[in-house]
Amino acid sequence: MDKVKISVFRQDPSVDKEGRYQDYEVPAEEGMVVLDAVHYIENNIDPTLSVRWNCKAARCGSCSAEINDFPRLMCKTRIDTLGSHIKVGPIRAYPLVKDLVTDVSHNFEIAKRIPAFKPKRGLKEPFTMNEMDVLRSQEFRKCIECFLCQDVCHVIREHTTNYVGPRHVVKVASLDMHPLDDLDRSGFLNSNAGLGYCNVTKCCQEVCPEHIKITDNAIIPEKERAVDGSYDPIFWLARKIKDTGRSKHEK
Amino acid sequence: MTINNSLYYRTFQRDVYGMKMETKSTEYKTVVSDVLIIGAGGAGLRAAIEACDGGASVVIVSKSLLGKAHTVMAEGGIAASVADVDPKDNWEVHFSDTIREGVYMSDWRMVEILVKEAPKAVYELESYGALFDRTPDGKIMQRAFGAHTYKRLCHVGDKTGMELIRTLEDQVLHRDIKVMDELFITKIITKGNAVSGAFGLELRTGKFVVFQTKAIIMCSGGCGRLYKVTSNSWESTGDGVALAYNAGAVLRDMEMIQFHPTGMVYPPGVRGLLVTEGVRGEGGILLNSNGERFMLKYSPIKKELDARDVVARAIYAEIERGRGTKHGGVYLDISHMGAAFIHKKLPAMYTQFKEFAGVDITKEEMEVAPTVHYQMGGIRVDPESCKTNVKGLFAAGEVASGVHGANRLGGNSLADILVFGRRAGFSAAKYTKSAKHIYAVDEKAINEQIARVNSYASIKNPVNPYGLMERLRNAMSEHVGIIRDANGMQKALSTIKRIREKAGRVGVSGGLRFNPGLLVCLELDGMLIVAEAIIRSALERKESRGAHARSDFPKNNPNYAKNILCYKKNEEMELSMSPVPEMPDRLKKLVMT
Ligand SMILES: Cc1cc2nc3c(=O)[nH]c(=O)nc-3n(C[C@H](O)[C@H](O)[C@H](O)COP(=O)(O)OP(=O)(O)OC[C@H]3O[C@@H](n4cnc5c(N)ncnc54)[C@H](O)[C@@H]3O)c2cc1C
Ligand code: SF4
Ligand code: SF4
Ligand code: FES
Secondary structure (H helix, E strand, C coil), X not given: CCEEEEEEEECCCCCCCCCEEEEEEEEXXXXXXXXXXXXXXXXXXXXXXXXXXXXXXXXXXXXXXXXXXXXXXCCCCEHHHCCCCCEEECCCCCXXXXXXXXXXXXXXXXXXXXXXXXXXXXXCCCCCCCHHHHHHHHHHCCCCCCCXXXXXXXXXXXXXXXXXXXXHHHHHHHHHCCCCECCCXXXXXXXXXCHHHCCCCCHHHHHCCCCCCHHHHHHHHHHHHHHHHHHCHHHHHHXXXXXXXXXXXXX | CCCCCCCCCCCCCCHHHHCCCCCCXXXXXXXXXXXXXXXXCHHHHHHHHHHHHCCCCEEEEECCCCCCCHHXXXXXXXXXXXXXXXXXXXXXXXXXXXXXXXXXXXXXHHHHHHHHHHXXXXXXXXXXXXXXXXXXXXXXXXXXXXXXXXXXXXXXXXCHHHHHHHHHHHHHHCCCXXXXXXXXXXXXXXXXXXXXXEEEEECCCCEEEEEEEEEEEECCCCCHHHCCCXXXXXXXXXXXXXXXXXXXXXXXXXXXXXXXXXXXXXCHHHCCCECCCHHHHCCCEEECCCXXXXXXXXXXXXXXXXXXXXHHHHHHXXXXXXXXXXXXXXXXXXXXXXXXXXXXXXXXXXXXXXHHHCCCCCCCCEEEEEEEEEECCEECCCCCCCECCCECEEECCCCECCCCCCXXXXXXXXXXXXXXXXXXXXXXXXXXXXXXXXXXXXXXXHHHHHHHHHHHHHCCCCECHHHHHHHHHHHHHHHCCCCECHHHHHHHHHHHHHHHHHHCCECCCCCCCCCHHHHHXXXXXXXXXXXXXXXXXXXXXXXXXXXXXXXXXXCCCHHHCEEEEEEEXXXXXXXXXXXXXXXXXXXXXXXXX
16 A cells, blocks of 8 residues: 655653654555544554544634645645645644644633624514625634634734734624624724734735635725724714614625 | 744743643642533533523533534534424424424424424524524525425525534623633532532643532533444544433433434545535435436435435445445435535535545535434433433533434434523523532542543553544444344444453553543543443334334334433443323324324
8 A cells, every 4th residue: 555654743842842743654545634644643653642633524623734834724635735745733823732732722812802793772683684794794704713824824923913813803804794783893903903913915815724815805894994993083983974774884 | 825934833831831741640620610511512502601691600611622512513504493484384393393203202392392492592693693694585594404394494504503603602702601621521420419520631731620510511412433434523422421321310212323314435534524414405316326316216205305314224225235336325416506506505515525525516426325423312301401310410412312302303403402502501500599509529539530541641551542442433333333133233232342341451651631542541431331322222122213223123113112211220231111201182283284
């Protein structure tokens, strides 16, 4: 049977000062993905290899890693697309727990700070909503919270600002563009969430496994609204008045 | 695109990661709460919201990361008779559909509650911010699904479970609820016949945690991973059933394992991955290798949309008779519906086949075969309050039994987890008000668990737990599958016995922190219990009914219109039969017509 060579990052921060890439050989199978190879190692060669996964169907966003230095899902990346040299490491934007596993809990702290959905006052249940209005927000609800966009964002990697990162702008956009939501979170993004540090490089958009147009459809519109809102109060007020009574995102 | 690699792995680490490697530990921290919820799938999250709103202090734990629970994989939708698409639909029809397809094995009261409260549960999700697909007049879009009389499944494309989880997760994060994810519960600790706490291992730190609590709500999901080919995620190893059984809870209908008719068969790495029933709901047809639409023969009226057990057995029969595909499946074709329609209605299926199998479903057929999908059985609960026979222990979701009888209708599970998750949260909070004192957690039980976990991590020349788990899975798939007989099941029982003999010596190196091999050691004990319960119950049911089909007893036998119960007595597994609660006349009428 054919073999695949794969180097996997290993480090247990409680004993190893530094990480290293260790080479393994695993039997090749048709249609095999990187997670299959990692599982093979775990089940047959070294059961101490730590990896986080759950669905193995590209739906839960657990198995994020850097595969040949590119942020990807292990369960979605086929070995046969990678050439002869395969290198798998943890995502670097977050502290390492062990081997391929990082601590992403910081994201839940951010999630707590994002103002929750607040339905407009006086709505009658059950809600009715236009299909077109729903579609805009639904794009952002495809997010599987893999945090690959966070990983690739240079602002997040540098850890020097208070920018919350693209995943969270997507979340805010999903709420702000909910046709029945009553809040405008662009002010929050601009003043408390560091959106100003994003310089629209679009790297996040390129790695998103759900193909969400993070920069084009979430970041840029939120930036525009934040700018309108915070630097031009008269424009902001005028728009508020004009907007009453219809979906607030229709410009 | 290139990524700047000059940056080093971040060196700042929270103190927990700087400590020495834990291969052994005797320390633990104690977490006190009114209610402990085990599991953060749809049922657990919904229960947490309700228990918190009911005034209880709530801790919710899950063995995976928050937001990743198995529920995120649910595709097709939530069954609720909101009647936005088919105005004729109502709870009565939903009731009758559910009871009939469950082959009269369901607890009628649970079904009544389910179908009456499901529409409310859907509206409630909307009030939390969920966005379902819409009809042209702005109401909730609903799709057809197997054995539902009307178009009944409220959905978000084929990603309904994810919308449900994200919406509930948001509600939980904005409440005063303590979330401890990546924490594995190894034991429920009792005092007399009442819950006093639980023991857990925090995966990211390798630290032990003792939970001291008045009430526990078990929401730990199903056990699909007992089988080799399954649609279930990593975490569905049946832990909760085993934990509750060990705490003294009664199990019911454990023989009823649902095979979903359509799982992927190729490539090997994705074998078992679900192909949503939505494909058939939206017009997909099944063909054998001769190009025959074989469901016309097995079920001339409902065809592809008959109940899951019927379609699964039809596919199985076609494959057995040599009319299967090269990779051992049959064909499922939706290409006639057109590319635009498929992209809109089944986007995840399109990507799934494109990316994993290199198949374009807008042009080509899919290859599919049955895959283990759902446990209808589980912990026995009281219909109104979800309480079990153990004081202070509640259960909801897939881990509980009663709603689905001998066969679950698609979409009924998402309704189940919301409706009964809410009820469990409500009654647990209420119970904690009357249960005045909180028991001290038994030191002996704590020390036993500490010793148990430590032994896995420090045993010399251990047996590889993965090997044993694989043997168990093979035995279950081979002998306790879609068609069963006494002979095969006895073989599976003796395999379990042999695995048990070795299970005492399993172990792994690598310490206590984020060690997947260690989890397999911990899961194995429970999996053996659940497997044994399934096999013993299946042996006891000497007939074929719903999902339980026996080649040595191929007919339905009215003497078995009973639930099989399974519980621990004097450290042994015991079984007994219990009559299915009789429906009142007002409901009988609904099912007759
Ligand atoms: C691919 C797929 C598609 C489906 N589609 C549909 C559909 O369209 N409609 C429908 O109605 N149903 C569907 N189902 C079924 C439905 O998704 C599940 O039955 C349901 O989500 C179960 O939810 P739950 O809350 O009971 O448990 P889960 O979502 O399984 O959650 C279990 C939780 O318990 C935790 N846990 C387990 N053991 C432990 C332990 N020892 N310690 C700590 N935590 C633990 C887990 O980490 C997890 O958080 C589908 C299932 C699959 C697999
Ligand atoms: S567009 Fe903004 S958020 Fe996205 S990677 Fe670039 S800087 Fe980061
Ligand atoms: S936006 Fe895309 S890349 Fe970012 S977390 Fe969500 S799914 Fe992942
Ligand atoms: S394991 Fe769920 S996304 Fe890869």
